[in-house]
Amino acid sequence: MKRALTGKESPSKKIKVCDEEEEDEEETSIAAEFSHPLPWGKIEAEGLDLDYAQLFSKDEADRLFKQLEEEVEYFTGEKAQVKVFGKLYSVPRKQATYGEPGLMYSFSGVHLLARPWTPTLEHIRNTVTSATGRSFNFVLVNRYKDGHDHMGEHRDDEKELDPGCPIASVSLGAARDFVFRHRDARGAKQRRHIEPVKLELAHGSLLLMNQPTNTYWYHSLPARKRILTPRINLTFRLIICQGRKEPKPSQ
DNA sequence: CTCAAGGCACGGTG
DNA sequence: TCACCGTGCCTTGA
Numbered sequence: 001m002k003r004a005l006t007g008k009e010s011p012s013k014k015i016k017v018c019d020e021e022e023e024d025e026e027e028t029s030i031a032a033e034f035s036h037p038l039p040w041g042k043i044e045a046e047g048l049d050l051d052y053a054q055l056f057s058k059d060e061a062d063r064l065f066k067q068l069e070e071e072v073e074y075f076t077g078e079k080a081q082v083k084v085f086g087k088l089y090s091v092p093r094k095q096a097t098y099g100e101p102g103l104m105y106s107f108s109g110v111h112l113l114a115r116p117w118t119p120t121l122e123h124i125r126n127t128v129t130s131a132t133g134r135s136f137n138f139v140l141v142n143r144y145k146d147g148h149d150h151m152g153e154h155r156d157d158e159k160e161l162d163p164g165c166p167i168a169s170v171s172l173g174a175a176r177d178f179v180f181r182h183r184d185a186r187g188a189k190q191r192r193h194i195e196p197v198k199l200e201l202a203h204g205s206l207l208l209m210n211q212p213t214n215t216y217w218y219h220s221l222p223a224r225k226r227i228l229t230p231r232i233n234l235t236f237r238l239i240i241c242q243g244r245k246e247p248k249p250s251q
Numbered sequence: 252c253t254c255a256a257g258g259c260a261c262g263g264t265g
Numbered sequence: 266t267c268a269c270c271g272t273g274c275c276t277t278g279a
Contacts, residue, residue, distance in 0.1 A: 084257035108255070153256080155256090
């Protein structure tokens with residue numbers, strides 16, 4: 001069953017979309033492989049549109065997590081640094097990018113070239129595609145070694161992303177809180193009162209961020225000091241074909 | 252002109 | 266209690 005949820009219904013309260021009727025059969029993985037009959041939950045607010053589902057059973061998610069721990073190679077050195085307010089920082093997590101050959105993803109002054117798909121990443125991508133009917137040519141892997149690792153508030157508004165395709169976020173490992181905040185309800189000049197939308201991303205879950213969510217809502221993965229185990233997050237994206245760079249008019 | 256995938260200081264809270 | 270959490274701010278280049 002689905003639940004329509006908005007932030008204002010339960011101010012400052014974490015939304016639990018995780019199905020309370022825990023899955024019991026191994027049907028979960030079989031269903032995921034063949035079609036859509038996943039029990040999707042819908043989360044909506046002004047300008048926000050999310051779909052949430054349990055994509056993998058615990059056993060399968062455990063197996064995938066272990067495989068990724070062996071397969072994924074994370075960036076180090078300057079590829080693991082970003083520039084914010086003019087200063088260079090090491091990102092408080094580990095990152096990797098995989099996808100079709102030649103694809104590049106850039107943000108905050110870093111340019112990350114996609115490595116070729118690993119067997120496990122390709123398998124997960126196929127499962128996500130079966131469940132959503134969407135194609136993806138790229139995945140950003142974020143590994144949070146414990147609750148100290150986190151990601152600050154941002155939007156995935158990169159120009160190279162296909163605006164018509166949702167971003168599909170697969171979570172494996174430790175469950176972590178995830179927070180959305182409307183752009184007009186941030187900072188000192190809060191133009192409007194819009195409650196943040198908070199949810200917990202469970203082991204083996206899939207979250208779809210549909211349009212126009214990334215236009216109006218920032219999201220973050222806040223630090224949670226009491227969490228001592230790692231989480232791997234995969235955000236599958238559709239990157240627009242690399243057109244030739246526009247000729248610069250001047251300079 | 253706007254705004255930022257970072258850290259830090261600070262005050263409320265359980 | 267005091268560790269943790271949420272918020273505002275930083276201040277420079279894109």
